[in-house]
Amino acid sequence: MAGAQRVYKQRIKSTQALKKVFRAQELIAASRIGRARDRMHQATPASRAITHAVSALATHSTVSHPLLSQRSDTNRVAVLLVASDRGMAGAYSASAIREAERLVERLKATGKEVALYVFGRRAVSYYSFRRRPLAGQWTGGSDAPDVEVADEIASVLLEAFQAPADEGGVGELHVVYTQFVNMVTQRPRVIRMLPLEVVEGVAPVGSNDVLPLYEFEPSPEAVLDALLPRYVRSRIYSCMLQAAASELAARQRAMHTATDNAEDLIRLYTRLANQARQSEITQEISEIVSGADALAS
Amino acid sequence: MADLEVDLVAADGKIWSGRARLVSAPAADGEIGILAGHAPVLTILRCGELRVKTSEGEALRWMVDGGFLSVDSDQVTVVVDSVEAATDTAAH
Numbered sequence: 001m002a003g004a005q006r007v008y009k010q011r012i013k014s015t016q017a018l019k020k021v022f023r024a025q026e027l028i029a030a031s032r033i034g035r036a037r038d039r040m041h042q043a044t045p046a047s048r049a050i051t052h053a054v055s056a057l058a059t060h061s062t063v064s065h066p067l068l069s070q071r072s073d074t075n076r077v078a079v080l081l082v083a084s085d086r087g088m089a090g091a092y093s094a095s096a097i098r099e100a101e102r103l104v105e106r107l108k109a110t111g112k113e114v115a116l117y118v119f120g121r122r123a124v125s126y127y128s129f130r131r132r133p134l135a136g137q138w139t140g141g142s143d144a145p146d147v148e149v150a151d152e153i154a155s156v157l158l159e160a161f162q163a164p165a166d167e168g169g170v171g172e173l174h175v176v177y178t179q180f181v182n183m184v185t186q187r188p189r190v191i192r193m194l195p196l197e198v199v200e201g202v203a204p205v206g207s208n209d210v211l212p213l214y215e216f217e218p219s220p221e222a223v224l225d226a227l228l229p230r231y232v233r234s235r236i237y238s239c240m241l242q243a244a245a246s247e248l249a250a251r252q253r254a255m256h257t258a259t260d261n262a263e264d265l266i267r268l269y270t271r272l273a274n275q276a277r278q279s280e281i282t283q284e285i286s287e288i289v290s291g292a293d294a295l296a297s
Numbered sequence: 298m299a300d301l302e303v304d305l306v307a308a309d310g311k312i313w314s315g316r317a318r319l320v321s322a323p324a325a326d327g328e329i330g331i332l333a334g335h336a337p338v339l340t341i342l343r344c345g346e347l348r349v350k351t352s353e354g355e356a357l358r359w360m361v362d363g364g365f366l367s368v369d370s371d372q373v374t375v376v377v378d379s380v381e382a383a384t385d386t387a388a389h
Binding site: 039042043045046049050052053056057146147150213214215216217218222223226227230233234237 | 304306307308309310311324325326329336337338339340341364365367369374376378
């Protein structure tokens with residue numbers, strides 16, 4: 001009987017230790033999310049300027065560029081998956097991976113060959129555990145991505161897109177990331193990055209705001225050459241920043257739920273332990289009483 | 298005299314923004330100077346010095362490396378890959 005009490009006490013203790021871990025993770029995520037959102041907002045002016053410039057170019061010139069045109073010489077496509085380095089974020093990584101898998105299936109069904117590029121340790125281990133080859137992988141800093149990593153990823157992908165077909169060139173680039181809608185909602189999303197479909201801005205420019213007739217220096221082609229890789233870079237960077245903010249929000253929420261659950265468990269085990277103690281006492285008393293009865297009779 | 302609205306931004310944030318009388322930047326074909334009323338232009342930047350003379354007459358300078366500049370109805374946007382404040386800001 002004393003055994004039952006001891007087991008409950010142990011469980012209470014270990015749940016309390018876990019609760020501390022959950023609470024700490026929740027607080028860490030909560031303190032970082034503000035910074036992640038700030039970084040997301042700081043990156044907006046640059047990406048808005050680049051988008052504006054690219055749309056100006058696209059509307060006022062008829063130049064064709066490899067990054068704008070559909071390739072027909074290869075059926076390989078690249079998919080970039082942005083997930084997290086660590087778990088403890090509920091279904092965050094799992095749902096990004098699921099979205100990517102769905103996309104891969106869809107692409108395969110149309111006869112495409114998929115080359116996977118993965119950012120984030122969780123996703124990398126998901127694929128290496130299943131022995132699926134990855135064309136490229138990056139880990140580290142998924143909750144605070146820096147520009148250098150984004151640049152590196154963008155360069156690798158742009159290189160793949162511009163490589164000849166027999167050297168592993170890809171014809172399309174899709175990005176799977178988690179869009180940060182607000183603190184409560186984060187949505188896994190797929191966008192087709194290349195060939196480019198130029199979209200005007202995060203904040204749409206007023207419809208009667210006609211883009212001015214620019215002079216391009218030194219030439220429209222040269223400007224486009226310089227702008228498009230930057231555009232891709234800034235899009236990838238902003239995807240990564242959104243994913244980072246989503247990861248932290250998901251972690252905060254998951255850890256908050258975990259803390260609540262731990263509290264519930266502790267309460268339950270405390271009740272059970274009290275019950276066990278009580279029944280032990282009751283049994284001892286009834287033993288004594290019945291023993292005395294037996295002697296008296 | 299009309300002023301320019303200048304935004305200097307890098308990939309990870311805004312560096313400076315404000316009103317200016319003159320912007321002079323290292324364009325691909327050579328130094329480009331922009332005053333209010335400049336025709337819309339979109340140009341690549343090379344490595345060099347970006348100078349801004351603010352409405353208050355203060356001279357600001359940065360070393361920039363790569364990026365582009367767009368001018369559109371007195372709205373100047375400079376997007377740079379890398380930037381650092383020029384060392385001897387006191388000299389005009």
